[in-house]
Amino acid sequence: MTRSKRITMLILVALTLTVFSVSAVYGANALNVKAYPGVTIIYNGKQLTDAQQPLIINDYTYVPLRMVMENFGKTVTWDGANRQVLITNSIAEAQKDADLINLQNENKKLQATIDQLNATIADLQKKRTGFADLDDVEDHLIDYFEDAGYDYFSDDDLVFSFTLSGDEDEIEYDIKVDFRYSDKYDDLRDLSSSKIEDFLEDVEAEILDEVDRTEYEDAKITGELVDRNYSRYYVKYNGRTYSFSWDSRYADEDLDDIADEVEDYFADAGEDYFRDGGITVDITLSGDEDEIEYLIKLDFRYADYEDSLEDLSTSRVQSLMSAVRSRIISEVDGTIFEDADIIGELRDSRDSSLYVTYNGSRYTFSY
Incomplete structure (x- = not known):
């Protein structure tokens, strides 16, 4: 055998060994499969299949990974050194x-x-x-201030009662204090004014707390504390300030003094209401803290144009009587008479058959 043939033979043997070595290495994990092409993939009506077709192998469909992942926004890379497929978001x-x-x-x-x-x-x-029953609030006040006599005035023999009235705009309390069993105080005037105000402020706060989150929560709170035995002694609260009846500027005045004030105010009523300065006006008052009655007498003796009450305009007569009533209300404000009903009468001073009466709601003419 020639030298060249011997070398050729050695090369062929080496190649043969190499092929069989590779087959031995990879053949251990190799599978013999039958693959069937021709499968298409449709996603939301769109065909995804490209040149790399899916294959059916042993009844399973195998899809090219890169094709699918890239259609779903993924990036596919092959790590040959570690034999890994890496999938990441694009x-x-x-x-x-x-x-x-x-x-x-x-x-x-x-x-x-x-x-x-x-x-x-x-x-x-x-x-x-929300709903609140004022009767329930009353009951709460009675329970809450059960010991008010001792707590505020150091006298547990004082007895308090509470009444509430009003609506969602204004709630008014009426508190009466009974001194009959007290050995320390005789009437409302004997109590400390500052302690009375402290007590009434707490009453207001408790009412507001009880009506919170109800239809009454925005109501203005007003009220009155009254001596049960002497109703002329009271403390009123208007929502801002307290007024004491025994400290009023009119506390010591009587109806005669108030009548004088009213009469002075209408000194020119003849001219002002009837355009006749010769008509003179006389005004007197009678009554009590529950009802005041005024009496207006018109004197025509010195009148320039009119002779009697019949000659006067009925509307002007009513205007005068209404104005007198309003002035009386203004004058008795802050006195023991301020809650009195006002009624009255206007007469012809020379003819008692001619008169006009007012019952608190309507006027009646005798002529």
Whole structure:
């Protein structure tokens, strides 16, 4: 055998050994399969299949990984050194995920705002539909201030009663204090004014607390504390200040003094109401703290144009009587007479058959 043939033979043997070595290495994990091409993939009406077709192997469909992943926004790479397929989100997919997270966070914030608004609405509805019975509030005040005599005035023999009236605009309390069993005080004037105000302030606060979240919660609170045995002694609260009847500028005055004030005010009534300055007016008052009656006498002896009450306009007569009533109300404000009903009569001083009466609601003419 020639030298060249010997070398050729050695090369062929080496190649043969190499082929069989590779087959031995990979053949251990190799599978013999029968593959069937021709399969197409449709996603949302769009065909995804390209040159790399899916194959059916042993009744399973095998899809090219790269083709599918890239259609779903993924990036596929092969790590040959570690024999790994690496799948990651594409830039567009990563941005989409970030946008989704932002939207979820915004949604949480919006939901928190909605929850807060719903809570506010529920609270407002609760306030609007809340209901309070003033009788129940009365009962609460009676229980709460059961020991008011001792707590505020150091005398547990003082007895307090409470009555409430009013509506959603104004609630008025009427408190009466009974001194019959007290050895320390004779009447309301003996109590400390500052302690009375402390007591009434606490009454107002307790009423407001009881009507909170009800239809009465915005009501103005007013009221009166009255001596049960001497009703001329009282303390009034108008929602801002307290007034004491025994400290009034008219406390020591009687109806005669008030009548003088009213008569002076209408000194020119003849001219002002009837355009006849010769008509003179005389006004007297009678009555008590429950009812005051005025008597107006018109004297026509020196009148320039009119001879008697019949000659006067009935509307002007009513205007004068109404004005006198209003002035009386103004003058008795702050006195023991301020709650009195006002009635009255206007007469012709020379003819008692000519008169006009007022019963508190209507005028009646005798002529």
